Amino acid sequence: MNNIVFIVNEHAGNGLGKKVWRKWRETIDFPHTVYMTEREDHATEIAKKCAESTDDLLLVGVGGDGTIHEIILGIVGFEHVRVGIISAGSGNDFGRTFYVFHTLKDLKEVAHSNSHTKMDIGTVNTPNSEYKFVNNAGFGFDAKVVYLANYSVWKSRLNLFRLGKLAYILFLIKELLTFKTFSFTLHNKDEVTRYDDVWFFVICNQPFFGGGMKISPDSIPNDQLLEMTVVNKLSRWKLLFIFGTVFFGKHTKFKEVKQYQSSDFNMVIHDKVYGHVDGEFSCITEKDIxxxxxxxxHAWNLANR
Structure with missing residues (x-):
């Protein structure tokens, strides 16, 4: 195996991954190894095996946020591994903050320089599991929309016509009309605050989620801090309006939006709600747990200039 390895998800972005990789593979003129993902979590398995069997490794992922999430999970803690990314997903929130390769020249420069930046990673602990996230993790409205869309027959049918994003819009409208808000208590340092009528809260390691929404404008992915955004006590139609301002990071001006910063957060969630990590379903919470x-x-190394 060469010390430059590509992990390619051809199905990312409703087939965009295949198109992007086809263009790149025609121009690559240096020794490399390629692995194609075949199932969920396969990228994690490949990345970990490569990290364990090579002393100096540049691992290049070709795919969307889900593929990148899996790759980084596989190499956390391996000091000799650098991760580079070629964005080929539908949302590409990772590429809005982190350095990604746009040209072969970019990739070659990084490959020869051994340059990198150490990045943080977040962890959500539940009573039964641990979930790591590169971008963000959340509970509530947005997580339920993601779950319903990803596991619906409509998304797979719409994907045949490259219209998979419509599934998210359909379920967003549905949940906007039917979602039942919830309550949780935040234990933050010496302060205990109960929030009722909550739509969602999200904990971020970088600013973007949901395909370009700047939910946490002040998040920096290697400052050893996380930011929490809580949205509660607002009407259904005002929530829709606020979503429109999130793309510009202007939602923080509304009184219904609260933000915190800390290296850790502790919450007691008082209702059953859906959770997500990096846009993928994680769990359904238990009441009062x-x-x-x-x-x-500094959990992983981002390859960059």
């Missing part, structure tokens, strides 16, 4: 979230500093 404690959950926590923390940052792991």
């Amino acid at each position: 404690a959950y926590s979230c923390s940052i792991e500093a």
Whole structure:
């Protein structure tokens, strides 16, 4: 195996991954190894095996946020591994903050320089599981929309016509009309605050989620801190309006939006709600059970200039 490895998800972005990789593979003129993902979590398995069997490794992922999430999970803690990304997804929130390769020249420069930046990773702890996230993790309205869309027959049918995003819009409208808000208590340092009538809260390691929404404008992915955004006590139609302002990071001006910053958060969620990590379903919470979230500093190396 060469020390430059590509992990390609051809199905990312409703087939965009295949198109992007076809263009790149025609221009690559240096020794490399290629692996194609075949199933969920396969990228994690490949990345970990490569990290364990090579002393100096540049691992290049070709795919969307889900593929990138899986790759980074596989190499956390491996100091000799650098991760580079070629964005080929539908949302590409990772590429809005982190350095990604746009040209072969970019990739070659990084490959020869050994340059990188150490990045943080977040962890959500539930009573039964641990979930890591590169971008963000959340509970509530947005997580339920993601779950319903990803596991619906409509998304797979719409994907045949490259219209998979319409599934999210359909379920967003549905949940806007039917979602039942929830309550949770935030234990933040010496302060205990109960939030009722909550639509969602999200904990971020970088600013973007949901395909370009700047939910957490002040998040920096290697400052050893996380930011929490809580949205509660607002009408259904005002929520729709606020979503429109999130793309510009202007939602923080509304009194219904609260933000916190810390290296860790502890919450007791008082209702059953859906959770997500990096845009993928994680769990359904139990009533009145404690959950926590923390940052792991300098957990992986981002290949960059």
